[in-house]
Structure formats: structure tokens, C-alpha cells
Amino acid sequence: MKGRFRQSMNWLHTWAGFSFAWLLYFIFVTGSLGYFENEIDRWMKPELAITNQDIADEIVLNIAEKELHQHAKEASQWYISYPSSRDPYIEISWLQLADPNLNIPRQWHEKNIDLLNSEIREVRNTSGGETLYRLHYNLHYMPLVAGYILTSVGTMLMLIALVTGVIIHKKIFLEFFTFRSNKGLRSWLDIHNVFSVLPLPFHLMITYSGLVLLMSVSMAPVIESTFGEGRAKHREFYDLAQLELTDTQRIDFASQTLSLSAVLADAKTRFGNKNISYLGITNRDTASPTYEVWFEAGKGIEYASLVTYSLSERYIEMTLQQGKAGAAAKVYDILEHLHEGLFAGPYLRWLYFISGLFGAGMVASGAIIWLKKKQSKDTDTLPLLSRLNAGFIVGLPVGVACYFISNRLLPVGFVDRAEWEMHSLFIALASCLLFSLFYKRASLWPKLLYVAAFSYMLIPLINALTTDHNLLVSFFNQDWLMLGFDISMLVTAVLLLISAITVGRKEQVC
Known part of the structure; x- marks a missing residue:
């Protein structure tokens, strides 16, 4: 049994x-x-302007709010992203409402702020x-x-x-x-x-x-x-x-003083040991705006916490989110955080x-x-599946490499640039599948692996030729993220090259 x-x-x-x-x-x-x-x-x-030094939250707010008034005066929602270890830069974003008369769709806009010059930095459109x-x-x-x-x-x-x-x-x-x-x-x-x-x-x-x-x-x-x-x-x-399970309290300051700077000051007084992640306002220019203050989570699997300020009758209400209200929702929340790993x-x-x-x-x-x-049976379908299997398994990493390469090679002003970055991934994958159908099966795996290794070797080279970043510049500027990315691409290329050499010495994979 x-x-x-x-x-x-x-x-x-x-x-x-x-x-x-x-x-x-x-x-x-x-x-x-x-x-x-x-x-x-x-x-x-x-092109992102990186912020390496500690800057007072109030200074960031003043510069960001000035740019938002200039570029997004009519927007119903504003958000200011503060620099963090993973995102060491400042961004402003706003919601552009749809206008059928002008054929303008509803969409979000994002801009990077160069604090050194207190101005907007133009950043390429990318997926x-x-x-x-x-x-x-x-x-x-x-x-x-x-x-x-x-x-x-x-x-x-x-x-x-x-x-x-x-x-x-x-x-x-x-x-x-x-x-x-x-x-x-x-x-x-x-x-x-x-x-x-x-x-x-x-x-x-x-x-x-x-x-x-x-x-x-x-x-x-x-x-x-x-x-x-x-x-x-x-x-x-x-x-x-x-x-959400929330705790709502009435705040003492007058409703006339409700503003981004006021809620920032109040939040820093109440939660001074937490780092600000985002500031935001929804329902701008209405009788009932809502202000949001997001904090980076200090421990556990939560990656952020939210405090909102809103006008209720003649009072200001502060609402602190304290997790999900139901047991099932709490389990779902835990699984979601574990799956996404944003807290890590x-x-x-x-x-x-x-x-x-x-x-x-x-x-x-x-x-x-x-x-x-199934090789012993050697049906008409099996050789085709074997070829496509090689094309897909190696073709997907090749597609990812082409995705990164296209980001550097496509002109910055190219129409639908972000979409074509993604198209390049699938075009490369399809090309590998097509190649696998016609190339001799005995040496198909090593040839595809050599192509993959070469693709990843190209990424740091093209990056150095098309931008102000390269391995040496990133090292001396202590831009560890850009340096780590280029090194990761080179390590991937070496591993793929070793795989190609090893597989080439053996019998065909399948």
C-alpha cells in the first residue's frame, strides 16, 4: 500500500x-x-540626484513643497518621498486628474529633486x-x-x-x-x-x-x-x-494651522524616534483634506506605519494605524509581508x-x-521540447540582460521608451527560442550559455560608455549601489561562462 x-x-x-x-x-x-x-x-x-548627507526633515519639506506648488498646483494629491538606505534620493509625486476635453488621462507624475541646486532633476522614463x-x-x-x-x-x-x-x-x-x-x-x-x-x-x-x-x-x-x-x-x-485597527485622537492645534509643516512637526514630537518615509496630502483644495505621515518600521515584518491627520467638524483628528482588525486579515497581512520581503x-x-x-x-x-x-522513447515531440526547454531556461536570463542594456541604449527621448524596455526582454527571449529550434542540438546549451555570459558582461561596459557611472567612479564616490549592481552583473557573467565551459565538455544536457 x-x-x-x-x-x-x-x-x-x-x-x-x-x-x-x-x-x-x-x-x-x-x-x-x-x-x-x-x-x-x-x-x-x-540621472537621479543622490542625497548622501543627513538633511533636516523641514528643509526637505520646504524645497519639495516649493516644487510641488510650481509643477503640481492643481493636483488633488501630493507625496514627498524622503531619502532612505535603499532609496537615497528625494522624490515628489502628484496625481494628475483626467481631463477628457484636453485628452489628458489620469496619471501619476514623479520628479527627482536635486537638493544641492534646489531644482528638479530630469530622469529618463523607464519601466x-x-x-x-x-x-x-x-x-x-x-x-x-x-x-x-x-x-x-x-x-x-x-x-x-x-x-x-x-x-x-x-x-x-x-x-x-x-x-x-x-x-x-x-x-x-x-x-x-x-x-x-x-x-x-x-x-x-x-x-x-x-x-x-x-x-x-x-x-x-x-x-x-x-x-x-x-x-x-x-x-x-x-x-x-x-x-485596519486604528486609534483616533483629537489634536489641540487650530484647524487653520493644518498643513504639511504642522503635521510634520506634530508627528516628530509624538514619534521622534522614527524616520520619516513619506509625507502626503489627499483631497487638496477641498473642505476636508487628509494629511499622511509614513514612518519606516523599526522592527518586525512591518515595513512602514501610517499616521493621518484630518479635519472633523471643528477638530483635528489624528489616526494611527495599529494593524489589521480581524484574525484572518492579520494572517493575510503576515503572509503578504513574508512573501514580499519589504521589511528585510x-x-x-x-x-x-x-x-x-x-x-x-x-x-x-x-x-x-x-x-x-523520456529520451529513450524519442518521439517526434521530445526533440522539439528539448530545444525549447534550452531556449527558455537560458533565454529568460538573456532577456533580463537585454532589458538592462536597452535602458542604456534606447534614446532618452524615445517615444514609449519604458514599454520598449519590456519589449526588448521578450524579443530577446523569443530570439533564443527561435535560435534553439534551428541550431544543432548537441551544442545548443553551451552556445546559449555563452550568449548569456556575453550579455551580462556587456552591461557594466555599456553603463560606463553611456553614463557618468563606472566601477571606478562608483567606488571613489562611495556609490555602493551602482558599484554593487555592476559587480553583480560581472559575477553573473562569470558563473554563466563557467557553466558554458562545463556543459561544453560534457554530453548534451538533454
Whole structure:
């Protein structure tokens, strides 16, 4: 009975993993890059004016407010982003309301402030780290709901593959310490075990939490059975499920003095030990504006806390958010923070990133194992799948490299520049897939790996040729983020080059 059960789990593990293998690989790679979303943003905006010295919060506010009055006088919402360790610069943003008469869409605008000269710094339009991060759940080109559904199905199959993988491997931890080189399929199984076992707690957490975060799509019929159909009903469910527990107090100062500078001074007096992250105002130029003060979280998995000031009758009310109101919402909140990792410091963020890449390696090696097991049958479909597997597994990193390269090579004033950065990623991926269909199969893997290595070597070189940043300049200016990015690209190139040389000496991968 036990043998039959484990055998059935082996079948389920194989097909749950392979049926959506390329999608899961795509999710792991792009999701892992998302843990450095802010750092990627910084690199893709080389014109940003960096603030290295400590500056009084009031000085930042005065300069930012002056620029907002000049550039966004009619905007209904203002936000001022204060410099932090991950974002060492000052930004202002505002909401431009739609104007059908002038054919102006509703959109957000962002500008960087150069404190040294007290002026706006022009920054190139880019998709940045955020769009790259969003790829792992919206899949970019397809309708949003379709992307969510496809991601939900893939995540569910990933969870099944993880659980069944633990069941079928009786000696899973013992096998982790076993590696047999030059043994063909056996070697790939050992590699698969290494990628799977070491970060297994992370893989279980990230997969289950991802499934929960998409529950409004995957469990839509359950929501609709209680709240009804339609976007408004779904919004009602979400607002109720995410209800915040708040503490509201009346503030003594007069309503006439309600302003960004007043709420900043009051917040610093009450919460003086916290660093300001954002200042904002909504419903500007109305009878009931709301002022927001965001703080960086000092500990735990929360990454920010919010205090709001609003006018209620003749009083000023201060509202402090204290977490979610319901037990289910608190669990959801914890899973969301664990999944996104926004609270993580640099070392934990690297651990998240490496664990995510191990997940990509786990899926890729699993796909290779499946194809090698089927080699003996050698059906008409198998050679095609083998070629496409190589093209996709190596093509995605090549696409990411081209995404970064396009940021430097596309003209700054190019129309739809940000969109074409993302197009370049998928064009490069499609080119690798096309190349894999026609190049001789025996040396396909090393050739693709050489292309990937060369692509990542180009990134620091092109960066040095097209901007004022290079390895030496970044080192002497102590711009550790730009220096770290270039070094990471070179390390990636070296690892890919070693892989290409190693694979080239062996028999074909699959």
C-alpha cells in the first residue's frame, strides 16, 4: 500500500511540476529580481540626484513643497518621498486628474529633486524594477485577470509538487548531501535535490503565501456567493477583509494651522524616534483634506506605519494605524509581508533572492530530468521540447540582460521608451527560442550559455560608455549601489561562462 501510494505521488509530482514548468521558472526568476526592485530602479535611473548627507526633515519639506506648488498646483494629491538606505534620493509625486476635453488621462507624475541646486532633476522614463517585479504575477501582455488566474493555477501545482516531492523522497535530507558527478540522469537528480531541499521552507512559504495573495481570483466564486458579482462587490469584500485597527485622537492645534509643516512637526514630537518615509496630502483644495505621515518600521515584518491627520467638524483628528482588525486579515497581512520581503535588510534580502533562484534551478532541473527520462522513447515531440526547454531556461536570463542594456541604449527621448524596455526582454527571449529550434542540438546549451555570459558582461561596459557611472567612479564616490549592481552583473557573467565551459565538455544536457 505504501509503495503504491508513493508511486502515485511520484506521478503527481512529475506532472504537477512539468506541466507548468516554464511558467514557474519565469515566476521564480522575475519574482526573485523583485527583491531588489528599489536597487534596480536606482540603476535604471542614472540621472537621479543622490542625497548622501543627513538633511533636516523641514528643509526637505520646504524645497519639495516649493516644487510641488510650481509643477503640481492643481493636483488633488501630493507625496514627498524622503531619502532612505535603499532609496537615497528625494522624490515628489502628484496625481494628475483626467481631463477628457484636453485628452489628458489620469496619471501619476514623479520628479527627482536635486537638493544641492534646489531644482528638479530630469530622469529618463523607464519601466524600472517595479515592472520587472510585477511580471511574476501579471505576465505583462495578457489581460490582468487572465494573468492572475494562470499564476494561481501554476502556484497551486507548485505547492502540489513540493508536498509530493517530500513524500516520494524517503531519504530527502540524506540525499541532499550526496552528489554523483558524471552520472547522467543520476547527477541531475542530485542537482535537483540540492536546489529543492536547502531552501524548502522558503519554497513552501513563498508558494503558499502567493496562493493566498491571489485568493480574490482563485476563490472568486466563494466571494461572489456571499457578496455578489462585479468589481464593486469584490472591492467591498476586500475593504472588509483588510479593515485596519486604528486609534483616533483629537489634536489641540487650530484647524487653520493644518498643513504639511504642522503635521510634520506634530508627528516628530509624538514619534521622534522614527524616520520619516513619506509625507502626503489627499483631497487638496477641498473642505476636508487628509494629511499622511509614513514612518519606516523599526522592527518586525512591518515595513512602514501610517499616521493621518484630518479635519472633523471643528477638530483635528489624528489616526494611527495599529494593524489589521480581524484574525484572518492579520494572517493575510503576515503572509503578504513574508512573501514580499519589504521589511528585510540587505542580508535577508540576499537570502530571499538566492532562495528564489534555487527555486528557478529546482524547476529547470526538474524539466531537464523529465526530458532525459523520456529520451529513450524519442518521439517526434521530445526533440522539439528539448530545444525549447534550452531556449527558455537560458533565454529568460538573456532577456533580463537585454532589458538592462536597452535602458542604456534606447534614446532618452524615445517615444514609449519604458514599454520598449519590456519589449526588448521578450524579443530577446523569443530570439533564443527561435535560435534553439534551428541550431544543432548537441551544442545548443553551451552556445546559449555563452550568449548569456556575453550579455551580462556587456552591461557594466555599456553603463560606463553611456553614463557618468563606472566601477571606478562608483567606488571613489562611495556609490555602493551602482558599484554593487555592476559587480553583480560581472559575477553573473562569470558563473554563466563557467557553466558554458562545463556543459561544453560534457554530453548534451538533454
